Amino acid sequence: VSELRRDPVTGRTVIVAPERAGAIAWARISSSPRDPAARDRCPFCDGHEDWAGRELLAWRPHGLPNGPGWQVRVVANRLPALRVESQFAALPGGLLESLGGLGAHEVVIDTPDHDATIGRSSADAVARMLWAWRERMRDLRRDLRMKSFLVVKNVGVLAGATEPHPHSQLVALPFVPIHQDDEVVGAGAYFRRTGRCVFCDVMAEEISADTRVIGHDDSTMAFNPFASRVPFETWVTTRVHHAAFEDLTDHDLHVVAVRLQDVMARLEAALADPASTLLLHSAPVGIDEPASYHWHIEIIPRLGPVPGLAWDGGIHINTVPPEKAAEALRQVIGGEAVGAARI
Amino acid sequence: VSELRRDPVTGRTVIVAPERAGAIAWARISSSPRDPAARDRCPFCDGHEDWAGRELLAWRPHGLPNGPGWQVRVVANRLPALRVESQFAALPGGLLESLGGLGAHEVVIDTPDHDATIGRSSADAVARMLWAWRERMRDLRRDLRMKSFLVVKNVGVLAGATEPHPHSQLVALPFVPIHQDDEVVGAGAYFRRTGRCVFCDVMAEEISADTRVIGHDDSTMAFNPFASRVPFETWVTTRVHHAAFEDLTDHDLHVVAVRLQDVMARLEAALADPASTLLLHSAPVGIDEPASYHWHIEIIPRLGPVPGLAWDGGIHINTVPPEKAAEALRQVIGGEAVGAARI
Numbered sequence: 025v026s027e028l029r030r031d032p033v034t035g036r037t038v039i040v041a042p043e044r045a046g047a048i049a050w051a052r053i054s055s056s057p058r059d060p061a062a063r064d065r066c067p068f069c070d071g072h073e074d075w076a077g078r079e080l081l082a083w084r085p086h087g088l089p090n091g092p093g094w095q096v097r098v099v100a101n102r103l104p105a106l107r108v109e110s111q112f113a114a115l116p117g118g119l120l121e122s123l124g125g126l127g128a129h130e131v132v133i134d135t136p137d138h139d140a141t142i143g144r145s146s147a148d149a150v151a152r153m154l155w156a157w158r159e160r161m162r163d164l165r166r167d168l169r170m171k172s173f174l175v176v177k178n179v180g181v182l183a184g185a186t187e188p189h190p191h192s193q194l195v196a197l198p199f200v201p202i203h204q205d206d207e208v209v210g211a212g213a214y215f216r217r218t219g220r221c222v223f224c225d226v227m228a229e230e231i232s233a234d235t236r237v238i239g240h241d242d243s244t245m246a247f248n249p250f251a252s253r254v255p256f257e258t259w260v261t262t263r264v265h266h267a268a269f270e271d272l273t274d275h276d277l278h279v280v281a282v283r284l285q286d287v288m289a290r291l292e293a294a295l296a297d298p299a300s301t302l303l304l305h306s307a308p309v310g311i312d313e314p315a316s317y318h319w320h321i322e323i324i325p326r327l328g329p330v331p332g333l334a335w336d337g338g339i340h341i342n343t344v345p346p347e348k349a350a351e352a353l354r355q356v357i358g359g360e361a362v363g364a365a366r367i
Numbered sequence: 368v369s370e371l372r373r374d375p376v377t378g379r380t381v382i383v384a385p386e387r388a389g390a391i392a393w394a395r396i397s398s399s400p401r402d403p404a405a406r407d408r409c410p411f412c413d414g415h416e417d418w419a420g421r422e423l424l425a426w427r428p429h430g431l432p433n434g435p436g437w438q439v440r441v442v443a444n445r446l447p448a449l450r451v452e453s454q455f456a457a458l459p460g461g462l463l464e465s466l467g468g469l470g471a472h473e474v475v476i477d478t479p480d481h482d483a484t485i486g487r488s489s490a491d492a493v494a495r496m497l498w499a500w501r502e503r504m505r506d507l508r509r510d511l512r513m514k515s516f517l518v519v520k521n522v523g524v525l526a527g528a529t530e531p532h533p534h535s536q537l538v539a540l541p542f543v544p545i546h547q548d549d550e551v552v553g554a555g556a557y558f559r560r561t562g563r564c565v566f567c568d569v570m571a572e573e574i575s576a577d578t579r580v581i582g583h584d585d586s587t588m589a590f591n592p593f594a595s596r597v598p599f600e601t602w603v604t605t606r607v608h609h610a611a612f613e614d615l616t617d618h619d620l621h622v623v624a625v626r627l628q629d630v631m632a633r634l635e636a637a638l639a640d641p642a643s644t645l646l647l648h649s650a651p652v653g654i655d656e657p658a659s660y661h662w663h664i665e666i667i668p669r670l671g672p673v674p675g676l677a678w679d680g681g682i683h684i685n686t687v688p689p690e691k692a693a694e695a696l697r698q699v700i701g702g703e704a705v706g707a708a709r710i
Contacts, residue, residue: 029594033557033565034549038594038683045686105684119565119572120593174682176675184674195682203680206377206545214376222376222462229462250463251372251381253679301675330673331527332519332644336596337546337680339517339538340381341448343388 026105026125036202041105063138068189070136077102081159083152096152097133098160104129112198128164128196132156140190143289151281160194161270165309170196172204172308180299182326200308208317215316221265223318235347238354244283248346254324255344260284261320267307269319290356299326369448369468379545384448406481411532413479420445424502426495439495440476441503447472455512455541471507471539475499483533486632494624503537504613508652513539515547515651523642525669543651551660558659564608566661578690581697587626591689597667598687603627604663610650612662633699642669
């Protein structure tokens with residue numbers, strides 16, 4: 025079983041989960057993206073429902089639970105780093121605090137299509153993935169011990185993906201991790217100073233400057249943030265203020281899906297199907313000032329290994345100014361790059 | 368020229384340095400570690416002093432500056448991300464704050480031996496590398512605009528190394544980056560509560576528990592920290608309290624070199640010459656409470672890509688408890704693994 029360990033200096037929490045070593049070794053054997061027989065062994069493909077495990081949620085127009093015919097499907101991680109059955113009580117240990125591995129660790133199988141990418145999917149298919157994230161977050165939020173959610177979608181080996189079939193991971197935590205707390209604290213301080221949401225103000229400033237915006241309308245916006253950490257870092261969110269992703273309506277999910285599909289098509293064309301990490305940031309449960317925080321998706325192209333200087337929240341040296349990235353991404357039309365993006 | 372950009376939410380600082388793109392492209396061409404002709408093209412090998420640039424410091428028993436015969440050599444980065452000639456004034460930009468790329472970005476050529484590793488070097492050679500770090504930090508500290516130093520030594524492509532020849536990078540910054548501030552703030556709070564250094568207390572607790580210590584004596588200690596983020600994360604520091612690395616004496620450097628060489632020999636044997644990142648953490652210049660902070664080296668084996676969940680200070684899932692890592696590393700004798708370490 026896993027445990028949560030607190031760093032005695034920074035308070036950073038690490039999940040120590042020895043049983044996950046088996047998951048990684050197993051994935052190394054099972055995942056060969058270039059192998060035509062890979063689908064026959066893929067635990068996430070249609071017809072292999074038993075391999076991925078009992079479903080927690082599915083979008084299935086026809087057919088029976090745990091059988092084929094689904095469009096999106098959520099299962100418990102076979103070797104979860106965290107479990108809802110665990111306790112979150114500190115074990116005695118002086119300075120070195122260990123807590124039970126309480127939480128949830130679920131796998132969202134985004135689509136039955138083994139080779140899909142967001143950029144080559146329909147907006148409806150992307151909306152179903154977002155729907156699955158939202159529904160699971162709404163369900164897990166009923167467990168009052170859960171304080172924050174992370175959704176991460178890794179594509180490609182450089183992003184640490186262990187299965188080629190499109191999937192995302194949903195993690196529920198009984199605490200707010202420090203990298204999210206940095207955002208919450210910064211946005212909270214801005215709100216107390218100005219009475220406004222810093223994300224809403226940044227979007228207004230970006231639209232006014234018009235040098236880092238990839239696309240926007242009254243509902244949604246995609247842009248390359250001013251302090252982009254890596255080449256072509258891209259954020260997507262709603263123009264209307266929502267602190268928590270799980271508060272979005274079905275209509276909101278649809279317009280976000282349209283924007284996300286468009287911007288991923290541009291990134292896939294400009295960067296030739298890059299490895300990438302997509303991170304969903306949503307307000308912690310019970311945040312003090314919901315008016316201060318604004319949910320958003322961060323898309324991180326993984327064009328190379330993380331250099332030592334940037335490791336674990338270090339200093340990023342970005343060689344492509346976001347203004348250049350936005351210029352290249354705006355020029356992609358219909359999923360085709362107009363001239364090659366240079367990185 | 369580069370600029371420092373502040374994230375408007377978290378205050379995280381990113382270096383935007385378009386000219387560095389050339390450095391990376393150039394390194395891709397020049398660095399082919401397996402190619403026997405690689406030394407002929409290596410800018411860091413003896414006899415190629417002109418290629419690496421004018422030296423800022425060298426340990427050279429015989430010979431002339433900028434010529435052969437050195438044991439360790441420091442040069443300015445050819446395409447620096449930061450420059451001492453820059454200004455650190457904010458450019459007008461409302462919410463989106465840009466600062467000139469002030470700082471220093473130097474390259475330490477750790478040894479003339481193209482194929483050296485720390486584990487296969489003499490303690491004297493390792494001490495010369497530490498000496499170069501310390502001397503450059505002492506010199507740069509005289510520039511009162513510099514507030515913190517980072518030293519990073521990347522080995523291998525997975526660590527983002529762009530040259531195979533052993534080298535380290537020294538970065539001086541006109542601010543304290545948030546990942547270092549997290550340490551300073553946490554250690555400061557502990558000091559105000561207890562009157563003691565948290566790092567000293569952790570070492571005492573580790574020696575008492577004796578499950579995560581690789582080796583220690585009255586001068587130095589190497590251990591796998593309780594909340595290790597990745598398999599075989601290893602810390603090395605002095606038992607005696609020193610806040611800043613640049614305050615170590617020549618004798619201190621020598622005993623640290625002996626410990627660092629020993630522990631790297633163990634890691635290299637147990638993990639079969641892993642890619643790795645070595646990070647030197649030293650107190651920011653002018654820290655409020657020097658009694659609260661304790662310099663240390665963090666060795667991060669880079670056994671795979673950084674998964675999306677852990678990217679940029681996210682959540683680490685570590686599959687090897689540090690107790691298992693320490694057990695494996697203690698069993699390595701004379702640089703040979705006794706049984707294979709399993710990760």
